[in-house]
Amino acid sequence: MTGVTQARPRGVRRWAIxxxxxxxxxYRRMWLGNGIAMFGMQFTAVAVPVEMYxxxxxxFWVGLIGVAAFVPLLVFGLWGxxxxxxxxxxxxxxxxxxxxxxxxxGLLVQALLGVDSPLLLLVLVAVQSIAFAISSPTRNAILPRLVPVELVPAASTLxxxxxxxxxxxxxxxxGLIFAGWDIEVGLPIAYAVDAALFAVAVWATVRLPAMPPMPTEDGEASAPRRAGLASIVDGLRYLATTPxxxxxxxxxxxxxxxxxxxALFPxxxxxxxGGGAAVGWLYSAIAIGAMLGGLTSGWIGRLHRQGLALVAAVVGWGLAVAAAxxxxxxxxxxxLLAVAGAADLVSAVLRQSMLLVYAPDRMRGRLQGVNTVVIAGGPRLGDLRAGAVAAGFGGGVAWVSGGLISAALAVLLAVAFPALLRYRAVTPPRDDRA
Incomplete structure (x- = not known):
């Protein structure tokens, strides 16, 4: 890891990412590889439901794709x-x-051979989810070992x-692929693009240095010996005792x-x-806001009262959603959804930075595993809540009430347990330092 501590210029660049x-x-190699791979994965994310339908x-079978991805993520996220x-x-x-x-x-081969098996599609999606559940916390946990601690928020934002x-x-x-070719041709192209672009992420990983568990000051390994139930419980116990x-x-x-x-967008x-293109705009609005928020996020790395900023971002998310x-x-x-997406970007970056900096290296993998489960499970539980409330009271009530209640509960939680409000950016624990 190299020290990159030069000051950033004032003016417009203070707000730029x-x-x-x-x-x-x-870090640059990992950022490039992961970014290109994530772009490629979107081709598969579109192609699988298109093929299933x-x-x-x-x-119903298209909905089972979500189950096939979500269940392994929950099961293997903590273990990963x-x-x-x-x-x-x-x-x-x-x-x-x-x-x-x-x-x-495997997805590419079955499309080329015309296997036409919905069950095989679900199995391959489940295998992908298992690998992602293990790789995601690992990839996140290495960040503080790639960049100086003061650049962790900036790296997370990137x-x-x-x-x-x-x-x-x-x-x-x-979508352009399926607009330009028949599905028999478009599916193999989409899967092939994903497979080819993912090779860049593999190259970036190969170029990483070895990253064994970090030793403590007395020279003994600080990580558990086995990735079993005891180590998972130990990680959860640490989380429960870290307000x-x-x-x-x-x-x-x-x-x-x-x-x-x-879940209320349709x-x-x-x-x-009146339907039509409106649903596409709604589904893209939050992501567009998060992207624009990231491009103007230079100020996030300079925040010292990160806990207070996290609470404010979550409250802002809820109020923006309610207003939308x-x-x-x-x-x-x-x-307004884009504003909510920008607030969500801020909260996600701050939460990730706190996890990576506050926790010692020996716990980072397990805490990132919990984070993976929360990130995956929260929105899906949100879909269930929104649908259930909408069934009883209508989509408008479900939408607005959820935003207002979440903002109010975030404030109440922060006031009742002020440890988060008092949190400020800190240096890493001593066992993290080279």
Missing amino acids: DLRPLAVPA ALTEDS GAVADVRDRRQVLLVTSALLWASTV NFTTFTAAAVFGPLAA VLLLSFAIDLIAMVLAMPR EIAVERF GLAGQLWLMVV
């Missing part, structure tokens, strides 16, 4: 974090990257912004479970805006 982490070669002509704390993280990334690539090649941009432009590019991190997870769950409105698009639910014009709803 902080690019200093890109001066670190290892073409095979079954049944949206424990593996990241036990093994050399570079080796873990290499193995899981190979598994991810192999599952994508990651989130790049991934959000991929989520915006990747599906659009995939700042526990509250950061709790406030994120509040935001996602109570205020995520995406209903609102039809009822208020009241909008009667499509452009206004999209703008």
Whole structure:
């Protein structure tokens, strides 16, 4: 890891996204590889449901894709974090990257051969989810070992912004494939693009240095010996006795479970805006706001009262979502959802920075595993809540009430447990320093 501590210039660049982490070669390679791979993964994310519906002509089977991805993520997310704390993280990334690539090649092969098996599609999606559940906490946990601690917020912002941009432009590019070719040709092309682009992420991982568990000052390994139930419980126990991190997870769950409105987009698009392209704008609005928020995020790395800023961002998310639910014009709803997306970007960066800096290296993998489960589970529980409330009271009530309640609960939680409000940016624990 190299020291990159030069001051950033004043003026407009103070607001532009902080690019200093890109001066670190290892981080730069990982950022490039992961960004390109994430863009490629969007092709598969579009192609799989398109293929499933073409095979079954049944949206129920398309819905099962989400189950096939979500269940392995929940099961293997915590274990994957424990593996990241036990093994050399570079080796873990290499193995899981190979598994991810192999599952994508499997999708390509079955499309070329015309296997036409919905069950095989679900199996390959589940394999991808298992590999992602292990690789994601590992990839996140290595960040403080690639860049200086003061650049962790900037590096996290770069990651989130790049991934959000991929989520915006990747599906659009995939759509062009299916608009230009028949599905029999478009599916292999989409899967092949993903497989080819993922090779860049593998190259970046190969170029990483070895990253075994860090020793303590007395020379003994600080990580558990095995990635078993005991090490997972140990990680959960650490989280339960660390109020700042526990509250950061709790406030994120509040935001996602109570205020995520995406399950209501189809209903609102039809009822208020006559359907058509409106639903596409609604589904892209939050991601667009997060991307723009990342591009103007230079100020995030200079925040010292990160806990207070995290609470403010979550409250801002809830209020913006509630205001969007009241909008009667499509452009206004999209703008307000984009504001919510920008607030979500800020909260995600701050929460990730706190996790990476506050926790010792021996715990980072397991905490990132918990983070993966929360990130995956929160929005899906939010979909369930929104749908259930909408069934009883209507989509507008479900949308607006969720945003307002989440903002209110975030304030109450922060006031009742002020450890999060008092949190300021800190230096890493002593066992993290080289």
